[in-house]
Amino acid sequence: MPLPDVVYAQASPTSMGGTSLFATKARIRAANVPSFFATAAVVRDAEKALKRAGFKVLHVAPTTINIAGPPALYEKVFKTKLFSEERDVVKLMGTADKGTFVETRDTEMPGLIDTSKSPVSNLVEGVAIERPVYYMAPNAYPPPKAYWHLRMPGDVSMGLGADTVHRRMGFTGKGVKVVMVDSGWFAHPYFVGRGYRASVGLGPGSFQPDLDGSGHGTGESANLYAVAPDVEFTMMKMSFFNSTAAFNAAVALQPDIISVSWGTDVEKPPLGAADRALAASVAAAVQSGIIVVAAAGNGQFSFPGQHPDVISAGGVYMKENGDLQASSFSSGFPSQIFSRRNTPDVSGLVGMKPNGAYIALPVEPNSEFDAEFAGGSHPDKDETKPNDGWAMFSGTSASAPQLAGICALMKEAKPNLTPKEARDILKRTARDVTKGKNAMGHRATAGRDVATGAGLADANKAVQAAARR
Amino acid sequence: MPPPRRGPRRTADRPAAALAILPEGQSDAEVREFFEGAGFEVGPTVGVSLSIAGPERLMKETFPDFDGRPRELSLRKVPRKVRKRLDSVVVERPPDFGPFGPG
Numbered sequence: 036m037p038l039p040d041v042v043y044a045q046a047s048p049t050s051m052g053g054t055s056l057f058a059t060k061a062r063i064r065a066a067n068v069p070s071f072f073a074t075a076a077v078v079r080d081a082e083k084a085l086k087r088a089g090f091k092v093l094h095v096a097p098t099t100i101n102i103a104g105p106p107a108l109y110e111k112v113f114k115t116k117l118f119s120e121e122r123d124v125v126k127l128m129g130t131a132d133k134g135t136f137v138e139t140r141d142t143e144m145p146g147l148i149d150t151s152k153s154p155v156s157n158l159v160e161g162v163a164i165e166r167p168v169y170y171m172a173p174n175a176y177p178p179p180k181a182y183w184h185l186r187m188p189g190d191v192s193m194g195l196g197a198d199t200v201h202r203r204m205g206f207t208g209k210g211v212k213v214v215m216v217d218s219g220w221f222a223h224p225y226f227v228g229r230g231y232r233a234s235v236g237l238g239p240g241s242f243q244p245d246l247d248g249s250g251h252g253t254g255e256s257a258n259l260y261a262v263a264p265d266v267e268f269t270m271m272k273m274s275f276f277n278s279t280a281a282f283n284a285a286v287a288l289q290p291d292i293i294s295v296s297w298g299t300d301v302e303k304p305p306l307g308a309a310d311r312a313l314a315a316s317v318a319a320a321v322q323s324g325i326i327v328v329a330a331a332g333n334g335q336f337s338f339p340g341q342h343p344d345v346i347s348a349g350g351v352y353m354k355e356n357g358d359l360q361a362s363s364f365s366s367g368f369p370s371q372i373f374s375r376r377n378t379p380d381v382s383g384l385v386g387m388k389p390n391g392a393y394i395a396l397p398v399e400p401n402s403e404f405d406a407e408f409a410g411g412s413h414p415d416k417d418e419t420k421p422n423d424g425w426a427m428f429s430g431t432s433a434s435a436p437q438l439a440g441i442c443a444l445m446k447e448a449k450p451n452l453t454p455k456e457a458r459d460i461l462k463r464t465a466r467d468v469t470k471g472k473n474a475m476g477h478r479a480t481a482g483r484d485v486a487t488g489a490g491l492a493d494a495n496k497a498v499q500a501a502a503r504r
Numbered sequence: 505m506p507p508p509r510r511g512p513r514r515t516a517d518r519p520a521a522a523l524a525i526l527p528e529g530q531s532d533a534e535v536r537e538f539f540e541g542a543g544f545e546v547g548p549t550v551g552v553s554l555s556i557a558g559p560e561r562l563m564k565e566t567f568p569d570f571d572g573r574p575r576e577l578s579l580r581k582v583p584r585k586v587r588k589r590l591d592s593v594v595v596e597r598p599p600d601f602g603p604f605g606p607g
Binding site for chain 1: 518519520521522523525528545547548549550551552553554555556557572574576591592594595596597598599600601602603604
């Protein structure tokens, strides 16, 4: 096969972290990708040098500069030899076919041009030749699996009694502002196909608003939409080293509800400085009328999940026959930080140990959650592909946005509902759970307990109670 | 093997952030003015905290012990009158569950 007239490639400006994007043995993730960025000066100089050499610069990003040029130009500038080869590929809809790849023998890494003999060697650490790609957008529908699990949005909506609210009362969260502080939000076809709307804010120190390399925020947000599909949703993407700052940024948006699906593990006092600051931020948010829902933890003594002002979200497992029991994956405990504070207040739907693999959730393809739960056999793994854009997980991270969704329905029914009223109603109207033990070994009993709080939240009863107030 | 790394050494322009914590009931005016004047992007004050963000170079100039890892930062290079208005400046440790683990 002849070489194409134009070859496209990604030139990587020298990474500021000291190790080349192409030489690192580390898996590149959201937490470490900044070390593969180049400084603004290096990016600028590399762009100029590549243009001077004759390449067309199509796009400039912190990690790569997209260039195009004829094969002969690459061969001249990088002292390399390009050739084409046919390889077996799988194209759209799984069709086996042949694809044409442009290659070099410069390095052992397929498609990598060595830049060491070129005039840009001090600015560009390598050039990756673009390979043919075939449309593999994630499917809008989760892959079918034989084991018992919940499919979105129907199973979660029905399990929490939200579908009745949607149909009979007409409340879907319209006009209610909900912010989730998490790893980001990817516009998955699951969301786009259903017309779910979202905006993304960047918390201090975070970047790339259109990506969610973790998958956690994207997946858990589906729990919110299942319960309140018409909320005005914002994902506040957080830097993992700046979670309180991201929470503060969420408060500054003055939403009706903030949902927090993460926490630090704090069993005993004292709280550290950052947690004390977060405690004050939570208190200030609730004092201003914002309902804050926070995950109780997946075996951790979660903070802010044990803060006295939040709605602390625990976990209940619903079996295939509808029977309920405490989730063995979810936390629940008397707080030793805040006296007379038992968590959780109330529970959402959460899976069981070892991993809570329970709800089919859309994630960015090849994200951490997509890859790490993939393959194997349930319940250790989810039996999905590592890059299919679907993963089976839950945790109290799922419960928090589920409860936030019920709060949104209540808020639509009763706009002046206070955070305390919302929590009281959720606790008063929940379905009692009397079986099973939670992750701390606390047994569910008749009435309120630390295994599930008041039990599984019931959106139908809660919204009716809110509307009557 | 991929080619070895070449080119200039790492510089300190990567983005960095920390959380400034005020004593309870303390106005944020002087703290905000100082960090904004120093070139930081200062976030909203909620409760007793506000974020400060800027290039790593600036963070290191202001807090010599800053290395991007979770810790309480030394305030010795912060002017005394601002230091008196601060409880602490911390780089937060990542949450223990959530984006890092199964739900």
